[in-house]
Amino acid sequence: MVEMRRRFWVRLLRAGPVGVVAGFLFAGGALSAQEPTVRAYVEPPEVEVGDHFELKIEVTGVSEVEDFNFQPGFYHPFAQRRDLSDGGLPFAMEITPATAQSAGSVTISFLLVAVESGFFDFAPFRLTADGRSLETDRVLLLVTRPGDTGDGVVRARFEPAASKLMEKVTLIVDAPGRELSLGDVTLPDLSGFATPVGSSSMARSANFDFLAFRPGTHEIGSVSVSIDGEVYETGPLTLVVNNEHGAIEVYAAVNTEQTWVGAEFVLSVETRGVRELDEDPVLPDMSGFAELLFGGASGHGYNSRGYTAHAEYRFHALQSGEFEIGPIAVSAAGQTVRTEPMRLTITAAPPETVVSPERLRAAVSAAKRRVYVGEPVFVTYRVLARDGSSPFAEWSVRGGDHAFATPVHEDFQIHDLGRQRGGWRRITVDGRSYRADTEYLVALMPLEPGEQTIGPAEFRVQVHTREPLGQSLSRGANMSRAGMRGEWTPMTLTTDPIAVEVMPLPAEGRPEPFRGQVGRVEVASWLDRTDAVVGDTVTLRVALSGNAYLRLMPEPRVVLPEGLELSEPEISDDPPQVEPDRASTRTLVYRLVATREGNYRLAAVELPWFDPETAEYGVSRGESFDLTVHPAGRE
Structure with missing residues (x-):
């Protein structure tokens, strides 16, 4: 056994608000070659409030410990110190001398008493040994409270514990010694009696706000909290909601x-x-x-x-x-x-115009200015504004109900296609960029040739002037919704007229019977059956498709022999929303009723048309069908 001489000294110095610096020197026999190590741990790692536990720092493989700087556990708010040393020092030491086979070590122990439940950790301890700087890992301690129904690590409570109807109540979840985020917490279902209205995360708690809407004593389950990959639960919770409503x-x-x-x-x-x-x-x-x-x-x-x-x-x-x-x-x-x-x-009258014409105007554009009789002119009417998109902008424009009045012209058949989904598109007019606030599409089909003028259209709009932001903010919590609405000034915006040249349809090559269909059209037809009994209803479907504007086009003629009665068609369009220059399909469903027996030949549905692109006529045909009608009562 190697005789060991020990020279030992301790100094207490200030290190921040609290701190201990100690020095240890080992002298004597040679030490085994070993890398110096230091570790810290608690025994036991789990205790209850009131229990003693030891915090230990163990240094091995060194001949001298020069400096020891730490924030010891007995200064933590969750633990109180109990001295172990006979000299009044805040720790006790155990020294193992070095031998030829093993290195020496020193273990420093603190005896502590847990005074608060939760998850707690000790910051790393730092020391200098044999000229090297060493540092421990963080030390984790779990303290539970005797009689806890949950894990004791996490806690939850309602504040206040009893509330009135529609009164805010806060569920507070915390884990002493640990920081929580909202994502760490899983709440039980409170939807039967309370509505969530907000949440926030404090330094060491997560707060969830509810409004209670159902009276009674509500027993709910535990709150689950995830900490370092482990899930801990509180005990069950109770909230009392009184059957009393606060004053409105x-x-x-x-x-x-x-x-x-x-x-x-x-x-x-x-x-x-x-x-x-x-x-x-x-x-x-x-x-x-x-x-x-x-x-x-x-x-x-x-x-x-x-x-x-x-x-x-x-x-x-x-x-x-x-x-x-x-x-x-x-x-x-x-x-x-x-x-x-x-x-x-x-x-009696509004004040002077609040918005200049350069900042708010009505505009009109036509897809074509030269068309044939029966060829629709698609005209787009817009309200253009140079207002701001910010909710605190000085002004904005709003078109109310019935804000758009289409032009009236006896030589045009007018089809108002309604307000379009334009979004916040930007349009440049006279070098200025405008927002397309309101957009309407109108199809005007000329009935007579000649130089025609489509008169102006009108927009009746409301210009919304907002209250200055500084004035709104000065009223703070007393600012009502009405007060934030600002003021509306009525204005009438008028578009320019549009000149259109309408050409006559050529007489040469016009098929009979031509009924004024302008635009190339394809025809397809189907009969749902070819055998029927007197009194039965047979369905004939006719589909018209093409780039023509089918909604204003005359319907095709359906010629039937005697013995069959024809109903007015049921009409559907695909797509339902009109999109100029896009192919569409119009389906007409006819119901045929057989009034007497016999063999019938249903002629193909024909549709003559004029193509304005080629200035030529054409005819499209569907299928012809044979229909056999048997006497009534035939099985």
């Missing part, structure tokens, strides 16, 4: 204090503290100065104050003067509340 608050406002005859204004009703109303608000009689265009309940919202049920009404101002809008009765949550009256001034 009702506010009403109009979007402007002054408007004018012909303009629109908005009346907004907000009911705070509920998701829905028991019934629609009862409005005062406003027929003497305004016409209700549309309105009613418009859903609900949620903010830090809870739910708010919304109702919104749009009116058309009819009469100038000073008017009072009386109280509005609102029924919700078994309560009826009336709003304060409001004042509204309606002037």
Whole structure:
């Protein structure tokens, strides 16, 4: 056995707010060649609150430990120190001397008492031995609480533990000593009595906000939390929801204090503290100065104050003067509340134009300016705006119901194809870029040849002027939905007229009977059966396809022998939305009723047409069919 002399010293120095620096020197026999190592661990790794445990730092393979810098466990809020040393030092040491076969080691122990449950770790300990810097790994300790129904590692609670109907309650989930994110937490199902309205993650907790909507004592399951690949559960939770609703608050406002005859204004009703109303608000009689265009309940919202049920009404101002809008009765949550009256001034005429023609205009474009009689002209009418796309832009334009009036012309058959899905396309006019706010497509089929002029079309729009952003923000939480609506100024925009040259159809080569079909068309036909009994209904299908505008084209003639009756056709189009210059198909379904027996020959359906591209006529034909009709009562 190798005799070992030990020289040992300890110094306590300040290292941050708390810290211990110690030095150890081993002297004596030669040490075995071994790489120095250091490790830290706790015994046992799992304890309950009130239990003792030891934190140990073990250094091996060294002859001298010069510096030892650590933040010891007894300074942690979840553990308290218990001294083991006889000299009053905050630790005890065990030294194993070196031999020829093994290196020496030193183990430093701290005896601690767990005072808080959760997952806790000790930061790495750093020391210098034989001139080398060594560092331990982090040490993990699990502390549970006696009698915990869950794992004791994670906790969950409701705040408050009892709530009123439609009152916000927060489910707080934490794991002491560990940081949590929302993704770590799996909640039980609360949908039977509460609605989620928000969530947030704090440093060491995840918070989930709910609004309770069903009274009773609700027992729910455990909350599961994933930590370092392991899943831990809390005990079961209980939430008491009292059968009592908090007082509701009702506010009403109009979007402007002054408007004018012909303009629109908005009346907004907000009911705070509920998701829905028991019934629609009862409005005062406003027929003497305004016409209700549309309105009613418009859903609900949620903010830090809870739910708010919304109702919104749009009116058309009819009469100038000073008017009072009386109280509005609102029924919700078994309560009826009336709003304060409001004042509204309606002037006879609007103020000066709020938007210059250079920033808002109507435009028109025709696909062709030279066509034949019966050849449709596709005309696109647009409202072009240079407003902003930001919700805080100064102004924007909105086309209301019946905002577009098509031109009227006795020499054209007009087919309004409605508002088109244009999106926010950009269009350049006179070197300026505009947003296509509104777009309508109209097919005009000329009936007479000559130089024709399609008159102007009109757009009736509302220019929305928003409240300045700074003014809105200054009102903060008191800002109502109506107040954010801004003001609407009515404007009429007129397009330019369009000149169109209409050419006559050539007489040479015109087939008989030609009924004015312009555009190349293919015809296909089907009969659902060739044998029937007197009184039966037989179906004849005729499909017309091509690039022609089939919707304004005359129907083909269907000629039947006596003994068969023909119904008016059922018509369908594919695609249902008109797209100029795209092939389409129109299907006509006829019902034939056999009134007497016999053998019938159904002639092929013929459709003469004129091709404007080649200036030539043509004829398309379907199939002919033989139909046998037997006497009634034949099996």
